[in-house]
Amino acid sequence: MTEMQTETLVDLLVKDAKAVRPLAPPGQRVMIWLLPTLVYIAAITVIMGPRPDLLQQLSQPRFAVELGATLITGVLAAMAAFCSECPGRPQWERLVPLPAFAIWLAALGEGCWQSWLRFGIEGLRVEPDFACIPAVIGLSLLPAILLFWMIRKGAPIAPAVTAGLATLAASAIGAFTLRIVHYQDASVMVLLWQFGSVAALTALGAASGRRFLRWPDRVQSRSLT
Amino acid sequence: MRAAQAGDQRAYAELLSVLLPFLRSSVRREWRDSEDVEDIVQEILISVHSVRHTYDPGRPVMPWLMTIVSRRITDLARRKGRKNTHEIAVETLPETFRYGGANTEAETREAQNAIGHALNGLPEGQRTAFELMKIRGHSLEEASAITGKSVATLKVTVHRAIKNIQRALLKNG
Numbered sequence: 001m002t003e004m005q006t007e008t009l010v011d012l013l014v015k016d017a018k019a020v021r022p023l024a025p026p027g028q029r030v031m032i033w034l035l036p037t038l039v040y041i042a043a044i045t046v047i048m049g050p051r052p053d054l055l056q057q058l059s060q061p062r063f064a065v066e067l068g069a070t071l072i073t074g075v076l077a078a079m080a081a082f083c084s085e086c087p088g089r090p091q092w093e094r095l096v097p098l099p100a101f102a103i104w105l106a107a108l109g110e111g112c113w114q115s116w117l118r119f120g121i122e123g124l125r126v127e128p129d130f131a132c133i134p135a136v137i138g139l140s141l142l143p144a145i146l147l148f149w150m151i152r153k154g155a156p157i158a159p160a161v162t163a164g165l166a167t168l169a170a171s172a173i174g175a176f177t178l179r180i181v182h183y184q185d186a187s188v189m190v191l192l193w194q195f196g197s198v199a200a201l202t203a204l205g206a207a208s209g210r211r212f213l214r215w216p217d218r219v220q221s222r223s224l225t
Numbered sequence: 226m227r228a229a230q231a232g233d234q235r236a237y238a239e240l241l242s243v244l245l246p247f248l249r250s251s252v253r254r255e256w257r258d259s260e261d262v263e264d265i266v267q268e269i270l271i272s273v274h275s276v277r278h279t280y281d282p283g284r285p286v287m288p289w290l291m292t293i294v295s296r297r298i299t300d301l302a303r304r305k306g307r308k309n310t311h312e313i314a315v316e317t318l319p320e321t322f323r324y325g326g327a328n329t330e331a332e333t334r335e336a337q338n339a340i341g342h343a344l345n346g347l348p349e350g351q352r353t354a355f356e357l358m359k360i361r362g363h364s365l366e367e368a369s370a371i372t373g374k375s376v377a378t379l380k381v382t383v384h385r386a387i388k389n390i391q392r393a394l395l396k397n398g
Contacts, residue, residue, distance in 0.1 A: 009267050010241045013274045019232030020278040086279055087296075088288030155276035157296045214370055215268075215300070216275045 023153060026082035026093075033078055033150060037143045041177050044139060048181040057185075062114075066107035066190075067179055072100040074172035078147060081165035085154025085213075094161055097168065104172075108195055111187025124188045132193035135182065136201070140174025148212065156213035160206045163213060167205025171198040226289075227282045241270070248294065255298050261305070269297045304364070343393035351386035354379050359387075 024032070057063045076097035083093035115123030147166045154162070175194045184190055228236035245266070252265045273293055280289050344352055357368040358379070365376045372379070 006245065006263055006267055006270070009270060010238070010245065013241065013270060014234050014238045016274070017229060017232065017234050017237045017277075020230050022230055022282055023279050025281070086281065087276070087290075087292035088281075088284060153278075155272075155279045155293065157292055211366060211376075214366070215272050215297070 023086065026079055026086065029082045029150060030075060030079045033143070033147055034075060036146060037173055040142050041173065041180075044177050045180055050180055051183045053183070054180060062107055062111055066104060066111070067176065069100050069104035069107060070172055070176040070179065073097050073104055074143075074169045074176060076100055077165045077169035077172060081147070081151055081162050081169060082154070084158050084162045084165060085151055085156065087155050087157050094158075094165065097165070101168075105191075105195065108187050108191040112191060115187055123186075125186075126188055126192055129184075129189060129193045132178070133197045133200075135178050136171055136174040136194060136197040138174070139177040140170040140172075140201075143173045144170035152213065154213075156215055159209035159213035161209070163209030164202050164206030168198065168202040171201040174198075226277070226280050226286045230277060230280065230282065244270075244273075244290070251294055252298065256302070265298065265301050268301055269294055272297050339394055340390070343390040346393055347386055347389055350374075351382050351389065354382040355386040355390075358383055 023029075051057070058067070080094050080096045083089050083096075112124060117123075144167065147170050148163075151162055151166050156162070175198050178194060179190075184194075226240060229240055248266050248269055249262060252262050252269070256262060256265060273290065276293065280286065344355070347355065353372060354368060354374075357363045357371060358365065363371065365379055368374075368379050369376050374382070
């Protein structure tokens with residue numbers, strides 16, 4: 001049952017309408033997120049030390065494409081997350097990270113194919129590497145905290161999508177950092193444990209979106225009165 | 226909307242008064258249960274107010290507004306559906322005995338008093354959690370947002386509250 005006349009509520013809202021700063025455009029917000037994130041990646045790389053063969057690996061096109069696609073997936077997923085919480089923006093913007101995500105997956109698939117051609121079934125042997133999951137989580141934690149703090153300022157019009165994209169962004173950054181510092185070249189292992197961790201975390205993030213991103217409750221808004 | 230973002234209360238009042246009839250008709254179109262229209266309109270107004278900073282002054286206002294309106298109508302329909310699965314509206318409370326007149330007004334009042342006493346006897350946290358979820362029909366997530374307690378804590382608190390109410394009712398016969 002309505003406890004208050006709508007016109008009374010309108011008066012209260014008008015009285016409460018202090019000046020607000022419009023949310024910065026998504027591109028600008030990505031830069032605000034990316035700058036400390038890049039510093040964080042650099043700091044982790046310095047502290048943990050880059051993998052010894054990093055320069056040599058970067059000269060390999062497949063590794064360079066995979067690494068680049070991982071980073072671009074993270075950046076574009078953050079951009080898409082920011083776009084998804086601005087009402088009235090086109091929905092295709094939410095799909096922006098998809099091509100980079102597909103290239104990342106394709107690069108890993110190509111690596112698996114090469115392993116198959118060179119070593120046969122031995123090249124696709126999977127070993128347990130559960131440490132990858134906490135490693136990806138640990139390395140993506142700070143970018144994730146910053147990103148979730150930022151996305152709480154938007155409108156929760158698609159909370160599952162926004163939270164899923166934000167988790168994809170942060171965990172792709174974690175996977176990118178892990179690729180720089182961790183010696184692991186079997187594509188099937190990277191596909192299963194690193195890419196798999198990112199996919200699982202993204203699904204978890206999307207599932208918990210409604211919990212993190214909510215409209216203000218009527219009871220909370222009683223402070224207006 | 227640009228003026229409203231800058232804190233111009235007159236412009237904001239004008240905007241909301243133009244918006245109000247439009248909101249009512251949009252909600253009535255989607256929501257046939259006319260009793261709830263004003264409630265939903267109010268929820269949407271609060272939502273629009275709380276995210277007015279997300280409007281990009283360089284973009285048209287209508288797509289921004291319509292997205293919020295349609296999103297909120299869907300959310301509230303889902304919430305109402307969830308609430309309806311737990312509650313049944315009845316004209317008169319059903320009697321607990323087959324024969325008419327078996328439940329006197331005094332007995333009903335007594336039962337209400339007993340429940341009231343049992344509720345009052347609960348610790349503050351348990352009473353709040355019970356009232357929010359079992360009386361007002363909020364979901365665990367909503368109750369968590371209101372009280373600031375975690376969903377797991379609230380689950381345990383409500384369970385304890387129910388046990389304590391049962392114990393108190395049994396004790397008082």
